[in-house]
């Protein structure tokens with residue numbers, strides 16, 4: 553590819569994190585590091601810093617849908633993902649817009665649904681009554697769903713404590729309609745291998761990775777789903793895309809940096825060649 557060739561185009565349907573750690577800011581950073589052109593359908597603006605979320609303004613559902621259609625019709629979308637969707641009305645509008653532009657399992661465009669429900673500070677990013685819409689409107693359209701264990705509990709009622717329960721949860725989620733299910737084990741504190749379970753309704757692929765000891769993991773789920781989406785846009789099979797995403801996020805957690813006085817973000821910078829940047833001095 554020369555510098556003037558159009559790269560693969562990917563879309564994130566997600567909320568803004570003013571602190572730049574998670575949400576669409578993490579998605580765009582990851583897309584860049586994965587060599588794809590990132591586009592955004594903004595669902596909500598959060599007022600946020602490293603200490604948590606102190607305000608949310610939700611975008612009108614028809615504006616979310618219009619963003620999806622505008623970029624799909626002109627620029628084209630090779631793969632899409634969702635992050636914070638905020639309300640049932642937005643989820644319904646996203647489902648309809650995706651159908652119109654063939655994003656999702658019955659269209660031809662891979663669709664990764666990251667069922668974001670809360671921040672790691674426990675701030676609510678999805679209204680309680682929107683869980684049902686997520687299950688009924690988006691899961692059947694998803695090529696892949698990527699819940700962490702907190703989201704697994706909200707969606708299935710299963711409180712996963714070991715690998716057997718993780719597999720049972722993947723089966724319960726798969727019955728809700730996605731083509732592939734990824735149950736992420738990062739929140740299973742006493743598993744040193746952070747095993748993730750990828751399930752297609754028949755077989756399990758188990759993906760272990762080293763556990764990194766850091767409290768700075770803000771945006772980890774967003775980063776992994778974005779890396780997977782980028783790989784799918786580049787033509788990877790689902791197992792290869794998920795292996796790539798797992799490797800990407802493990803390195804990003806390894807390079808996580810402190811920010812403000814709270815929780816810092818995982819870093820997509822690990823993939824950039826540092827030596828190409830000139831040194832200008834430090835402003836603190």
Ligand code: PXL
Nearest residue numbers: 567568569574575636671771
């Ligand atoms: O990491 C999940 C997430 C997604 N989107 C937004 C967020 C967060 C976590 O804080 O703020 C906007």
